[in-house]
Amino acid sequence: MPHKEYFKEPVVRFEVDRSRFPKVCVVCGRPAIDYVRLTLVENRRYNAGWVDRLYMRPRDLISRPSKSVHLPVCSDHQFTSEDYCRLRLICIVGMVIVGSVALTGYLKIGGSIASGMSIPTWALVSVGLFLVTLALANYALRPRGVEAAFRVIGHDPTFTHIIVDIENQEFRDRFLEENPGTAELVRWILRP
Ligand SMILES: [Zn+2]
Numbered sequence: 001m002p003h004k005e006y007f008k009e010p011v012v013r014f015e016v017d018r019s020r021f022p023k024v025c026v027v028c029g030r031p032a033i034d035y036v037r038l039t040l041v042e043n044r045r046y047n048a049g050w051v052d053r054l055y056m057r058p059r060d061l062i063s064r065p066s067k068s069v070h071l072p073v074c075s076d077h078q079f080t081s082e083d084y085c086r087l088r089l090i091c092i093v094g095m096v097i098v099g100s101v102a103l104t105g106y107l108k109i110g111g112s113i114a115s116g117m118s119i120p121t122w123a124l125v126s127v128g129l130f131l132v133t134l135a136l137a138n139y140a141l142r143p144r145g146v147e148a149a150f151r152v153i154g155h156d157p158t159f160t161h162i163i164v165d166i167e168n169q170e171f172r173d174r175f176l177e178e179n180p181g182t183a184e185l186v187r188w189i190l191r192p
Pocket of ligand 1: 022026027028029030063073075076077
């Protein structure tokens with residue numbers, strides 16, 4: 001049954017092909033130097049959702065309707081999904097390798113303390129290295145700036161209109177101002 005979904009903060013409904021983004025970063029509002037392409041692929045469960053293309057099977061990409069938008073970004077926020085995927089993979093592989101060495105080191109430190117011997121340097125270094133890897137992984141696995149700033153809520157079957165929650169209010173207002181007639185604020189949408 002279709003039902004209405006209401007939003008506390010109004011969201012933006014815009015016509016994808018006839019709207020232009022302001023030339024400022026969608027995340028922080030500083031002057032944009034580049035564009036990030038985000039691909040929206042139809043998702044039956046949520047009606048809309050950002051999908052990392054690396055995680056998609058090619059069959060899905062071809063068979064499902066999809067739409068790309070190009071979002072203006074500054075130098076701090078120009079990472080794409082692919083960049084983050086690569087960084088994540090490196091972090092996970094690194095954590096497994098460093099983690100197993102660190103575990104051996106940790107056990108060695110415990111053993112050395114228990115038996116009153118001096119702690120070997122490699123054991124300390126391995127544990128320290130693991131902590132650094134953890135910090136890096138924390139950075140790599142945090143939510144992506146662009147996707148959090150431009151959260152897609154829904155779309156119509158033909159992807160003519162997309163409904164998004166734009167976190168940066170200044171960007172949102174400017175986008176609305178520069179696209180009268182093709183972008184509007186809405187307070188509720190109809191979910192199928
Ligand atoms: Zn930025």
